[in-house]
Amino acid sequence: MEMLVASAVGVLTTVGIYLVLRLRTFPVIVGVSLLTYAVNVFLFASGRLAVNHPPILRDEALSYTDPLPQALVLTAIVISFGMTAVVVVVALGAYLGNDNDLVNDPDNPEDAISKEPEA
Amino acid sequence: MTIQRLAKVALDTSPAPARARGSFATPAEAEFALRLSRGGNTAKNARTLRQKERLMSLLLIVLVPFLGALLPGLMGRAGRQTCAMTTLLVTLTSLVGLISQAPAVMSGEVVTQSIVWMPELGLNLSLMLDGLGMFFAALILGIGVLIIIYGRFYLSRDDNMGEFFTYLLLFQGAMVGIVLSNNVLVLLVFWELTSLSSFLLIGYWKHLPDGRQGARMALTVTGMGGLAMIGGMLLLGRIVGSYDLTAILENREAIQASPLYLPALILILLGCFTKSAQFPFHFWLPHAMAAPTPVSAYLHSATMVKAGIFLLARLWPVLSGTEAWFFLVAGAGLVTMVIGAVVALFKDDLKALLAFSTISHLGLIVFLLGTGSSYAAVAAVFHILNHATFKAALFMTAGIVDHEAHTRDIKRLGGLRKLMPITFSIAVVAGLSMAGIPLFNGFLSKEMMLEEAAHTTIFGPDWLVPALATAGALFSAAYSFRLIGHTFLGKVRDDYPAKPHDPGIGMWGPPAVLCALVLFIGVLPQYAEPLVFFVAESVMGEAGAIPEGLHLKLWHGVTPALIMSIIAVGGGLILLLLYRPAEWTWKVLPVPFAKSIFDGIIAGVVALARGVIHPLHDGSFTRFAGLFFVAVLALAGHAWLTGSVAPPTREGLPMGEVAVAGWLMLVVSALALIWYHRNRLFALILMGIIGLIVSIGFAVFSAPDLAMTQLSVEVATIILLLLALNFLPNTSPSESTVLKRVGDGVVAILGGLMAFGLSYHLLLRDFVAPTISDYHLENSYKGGGGTNVVNVILVDFRGFDTFGEIIVLGIAALVIYALTQALMNGPVRAKLLNRRPDKDLAGDMHPLMMVVLTRVLMPMVLLVGVYIFLRGHNMPGGGFIAGLVVAIGVVMQYMASGFYWAQERQRYPYHGIIGAGVLIAGLTGIGAWFTGYPFLTSSFTYIHIPPLEEFEIASAMAFDLGVFLAVVGAVLLSLESFARMARRADQRESEYPMDIDPSREETT
Structure with a gap:
């Protein structure tokens, strides 16, 4: 079982990194989401794996799995939704404003800065 | 009970800093000490406060202007007279408080008040009032009264008086704080606050370029001086071994004999000279004159510029009398005077x-x-x-x-x-x-x-x-x-x-x-x-x-x-x-202007920063990301090669067929993304499969709460990305070279291998140190009153984290809203309105079946939400999950009947819901203060209402309600913002829930 989880984390990381290095916003967002899965699963797994030992206190239960990583990952999942949404709206704004969805700034930044009015 | 134990830990740790450095009996205690230091107040403080209730406490004298600063800003519409009168009353209240202390001070007593905050760091909110502080505080508040009256008549009708008086009171509070501080670190905080409020006041007339520039210059100069002074004060504290002014003032010999005396003196003088506009840092003051005249009269003649002088006077007993002091201070003063x-x-x-x-x-x-x-x-x-x-x-x-x-x-x-x-x-x-x-x-x-x-x-x-x-x-x-x-x-x-x-x-x-x-x-x-x-x-x-x-x-x-x-x-x-x-002579003389020198320095710094940043940040995200990954891989590789691995200590769990099937689905979907990611809709479907398997994985590995959260977030994320795809192109072009793809692939595979190796090794080994999780499991029911340990951690043990997180979530949603509004008001607006969808639309966009189904589902969704919420403390569920479920229920209504129709029926703005959530959570936390416990300490009891079984009611429930509302508001505000963009000019906004309704008499 450990092998399955660890290899899943590895595959998610691989695909996530590859997509983050693409040139358009959408694959980058998908890539970041995959990296989020990988990180969340890794963090969760740092409590070690256990089947049928949920951290719900019962009289008949003998042991429980580690609740702390679960609590941390739970908020991480919700926050990652918020962050994805922010990145998506930024990507949308960039696309609508420039008519392209490239992640890289096509202009030379030197020119872009010197165009700004002097303070 | 948790609270008692917690209070005990608080009392134990406060006076003995040694304990804080890691000698706790259990890790759990360490966690609590950590929580305490973040929570701020302690039970002990409550007692300190109670002892000092005679007359008006020093703390109130300082706090009244800060609290009062809210009033004029909030009551901008109440009229100018009311606004000015309120400000005047606030200042007078503080002044009366000060006068009430006068007899004690005049009799030679030094009134002090201290609130323990972070005793380990020597950072306590301690205040003192002696003759010097009294004199300055009286000047600040007394002249403040005159300035407020004057300002009331000086400002014109076009000026926002509430804003002005809010800034003025902020400044006043910071200034009173400086002169009453008994702890140099606290003094520094107030010191910086005066720089900030002065910035706001100088730049009050935002439309004047002079005002903006003057404000920036003042902030740069006094802010840099403040930074230098922080260094000086820390050195001073290091020499004496305490950050308390009273302690520092008693150590003249030790300070002047220390080798750190000269650096400390120079750094502190930099702070004082910049603040009090001494040569060669005097040039910001004339530029600050772009401020409204009441500000100039108050800040730049009577009070703020005297802060440096106050500090010189305050530290006079310990710093003066040396040669360095004489040459630096008297010399600078003399030159500046002439x-x-x-x-x-x-x-x-x-x-x-x-x-x-x-x-x-x-x-x-x-x-x-x-x-x-x-x-x-x-x-x-x-x-x-x-x-x-x-x-x-x-x-x-x-x-x-x-x-x-x-x-x-x-x-x-x-x-x-x-x-x-x-x-x-x-x-x-x-x-x-x-x-x-x-x-x-x-x-x-x-x-x-x-x-x-x-x-x-x-x-x-x-x-x-x-x-x-x-x-x-x-x-x-x-x-x-x-x-x-x-x-x-x-x-x-x-x-x-x-x-x-x-x-x-x-x-x-x-x-x-x-x-x-x-x-x-x-x-x-x-x-x-x-x-x-x-x-x-x-x-x-x-x-x-x-x-x-x-x-x-x-x-x-x-x-x-x-x-x-x-x-x-x-x-x-x-x-x-x-x-x-x-x-004539003056004009002919070549005089170097300090301002041009300042501008030159700033230009130099900017050029230097550009020279460093631009080669690194050339606007290519792919390049930063690549550099980042390579750097992380290099560091990780170094750790791997130089470290050693202990033998496994855990038996692996047996693998089941179902698990392998799930794994296969996940891996195949992920790998398929590499080939098919250009078809964006398909990529979303693949992503959905991965998310689903991850949720099921959580459920299998004993994390029901996570499974429920992941599943509902998955739904919301997919809806969000679908909304975004509505605008973005449906495919990504194939444009990277084979070489780049191979390079990226190598980095990606290396990263994946390392992540795999790390996870695999971690999973087969036990913790090297005992964790604090056992403490959570033991005390979840006894102290937190809930059997769902994950939920108790979220709302009780680590409630402060959760509180921060819902605020972050709320801010994220507001950012999305603000960006959307900015887009809709900008040049993109016309483009959005006249957009032609690139696919044919269904004639029946809001089909009857779906509309009816979502309406039927809505009450059930709400019921499920309430159920999940209520059981959360004891069974899987809670505010986060309930919030997501309810949000999805509402989003379904938008999807079924369209944005316009649903928006018409939306009674409470989502911003308000987020705000209410954060407020409820915060108020619940503050509630603990009234019983003398730290922020967010929860308590619970069991109540019995006749027909129902006896059930538990915990203050954590109210906190969870705050979480619930914040999540509902945040998710809906984000999705609604995207939907708002989708409105087009060529589409009529239908007032009907569905396009084709057999029961409706069509009039058109």
């Missing part, structure tokens, strides 16, 4: 003239503090008082002239004596005081300064200091005469920009009060003597005493000082008569 006075004479702008004159007078005070003698300390205190009275009055006069004549250019004024007789009288009294004429208070302290200068030698010949001091006084007299003569005397002109006349009493009253003080002290100095001596004694502490036989009086006999004074006044008059040739 330069300021010379420049002031040739300024045509009334406020610029006054600004340079302020610089000069501040230099005078700094010089007096620098000489280090007791006599000079008395003179310094006396001049602080005198300068505050006449200079604030003069600034207000300049404001009146500007307000009535619509110009403050001396060249365009003159002859105002007949048109503005009241203003003229005030200007004469205050101006003659500034010039140092007998019977006005400025004369007395200036005489004392000259007397001190006559006995001071610095850098060479004996005559140098007296000559410079006389020159300073001479120019001082000259510009004072010019201010009176060129503005008010002379012939009445007929070309003023407006018709000047005296203003109402609201504007001339405050400076008139100050003028009365000027005359009172000037004629009867013996009545000011006890006060001045008392404050001076408090400045000197044990490092000095009032010189024998010293009295403040008009006539000392013919002394060197009197002769110097006569030369100065006479010379000043002659200089004014020769003003034209003098001005």
Whole structure:
């Protein structure tokens, strides 16, 4: 079982990194989401794996799995939704404003800065 | 019970810093200590507070302006009069509190109050009130009262008065905080707050470029000085071993003997000199004159610029008396006094003239503090008082002239004596005081300064200091005469920009009060003597005493000082008569302007920053990301190669067929993304599969809460990305070269292998150190009253984290809303409205089946949400999950019947829901304070309502309700913002829930 989880984390990381290095916003967002899965699963797994030992206190239960990583990952999942949404709206704004969805700034930044009015 | 134990830990740790460094009996205790230090207040503090309830506590004197700062800002619509009255009441309240402490202070007691905050770091909110603090606080609040009255009549109807008074009160609170601080770290915080509030006030007229630039310059200079001072104060604390001022003040010998004395002194002086506009940091002050005149009168003459002087006076007992102090402080003061006075004479702008004159007078005070003698300390205190009275009055006069004549250019004024007789009288009294004429208070302290200068030698010949001091006084007299003569005397002109006349009493009253003080002290100095001596004694502490036989009086006999004074006044008059040739000479002389030097330095720094940043950040995200991954991989690889791995200590779990099937689905979907990611819709489907498997994985591995959260977030994320795909192209072009793809692939595979290796090794080994999880499991029910440990951790053990997280989530949603609004109001708007969808749309966009189904589902969704919420404390569920479920239920209504229809029926704005959630969570946390426990300590009880079973009610439930509302609001606000963009011009907004409704009589 450990092998399955660890290899899943590895595959998610691989695909996530590859997509983050693409040139358009959408694959980058998908890539970041995959990296989020990988990180969340890794963090969760740092409590070690256990089947049928949920951290719900019962009289008949003998042991429980580690609740702390679960609590941390739970908020991480919700926050990652918020962050994805922010990145998506930024990507949308960039696309609508420039008519392209490239992640890289096509202009030379030197020119872009010197165009700004002097303070 | 958790709370009792927690309080016990708090009491144990506070007095013994050693315990905080890791010698806790259990890790759980360490966690609690951590929570306490973040939570802020402790049960012990509550007791400290209760002990100090007599009269009005020092804390309240400081806090009242800060709390009051909310009022004018909030009641902007209540009218100008109400707004000003409220501000006035706030300041008066604080002033009354201060006066209530006066008897104790006057009897020689030092009133203190301390609230333990982070005792391990020596960071406590400790306040003290002694003679010096009392004197400054009275100046700040007393002049504050006058400024508020004046400001009420000075600001025009177009100005936002609420905003102005809010900033002013913020400043006032920060300033009172500085003078009452008993802990240098707390003092630093207030110090920086004055810089910030001064920035806001200088830039109050946002439409004026001068104001913006002046505000930036002031912030840069005083902020940099503040940073230097932080270093100096930390050194000082290091030498003494305590950050308490009272402790520092008792260690004169230790400080002056320390090798760190000189660096500490220089750093602290940098802070003081920048704040008090001493040469060569004086240039920001004239530029700060772009502020409204009440601000100039308050901050830049009477209070803020005196903060540096206050600190010099405060630290005088421990820092003064050395050679370094003498040369640096007296030298800078002397130079500043002369330069300021010379420049002031040739300024045509009334406020610029006054600004340079302020610089000069501040230099005078700094010089007096620098000489280090007791006599000079008395003179310094006396001049602080005198300068505050006449200079604030003069600034207000300049404001009146500007307000009535619509110009403050001396060249365009003159002859105002007949048109503005009241203003003229005030200007004469205050101006003659500034010039140092007998019977006005400025004369007395200036005489004392000259007397001190006559006995001071610095850098060479004996005559140098007296000559410079006389020159300073001479120019001082000259510009004072010019201010009176060129503005008010002379012939009445007929070309003023407006018709000047005296203003109402609201504007001339405050400076008139100050003028009365000027005359009172000037004629009867013996009545000011006890006060001045008392404050001076408090400045000197044990490092000095009032010189024998010293009295403040008009006539000392013919002394060197009197002769110097006569030369100065006479010379000043002659200089004014020769003003034209003098001005010509001034203009011909090449004078380097500090501002151009400052601009040069700033330009240099900017160029340097560009030179460093641009080669690294060339605007290519792919490049940063690639660099980042490679760097992480290199670090991880290094760790892997140099570290060693212990043998596995855990048995692996057996693999089941179902698990392998799930794994296969996940891996195949992920790998398929590499080939098919250009088809974006398909990529989303693949992503959905991965998310689903991850949720199921959580469920399998004993994490039901995570499974539920992941599943509902998955739905919301997919909806969000679908909404985004509505605008974005449906496919990504194939544009990277094969080489790049191979390179990226290598990095990606290496990263994946490392992540795999790390996870695999981690999973087969036990924890090397005991974790705090056992503590959570043990105390979840006993202390937190819930059996779902994950939920109890979220709402109780680590409630402070959760509180932060819902705030972050709320902010994220507001950012999305704001960005959307910005897009919709920008040039993109037309593009969005006229957008043609690239696919054919269904004729029936809001199908009957779906509409009916979502309506039926809605109550059930709500029911499920409430159920999940209520059981959350004991069974899987809770605020986060319930919030997501309810949000999805509402989103379904938008999807079924369209944005317009659903929005019409949405009664509460989502911003409000987010705000309510954060407020409820915060208030629940604050509730614990009232029972004397730290922020967010939860409590619970069991109640029994007849037909129901006995059930538990915990304050954590209210906190979870806050979480629930914040999540609902945040998710809906984000999705709604995207949907808002999707509206198009060619689409009619339907008021019906569905497009085709058989029961509706079509009229079209």
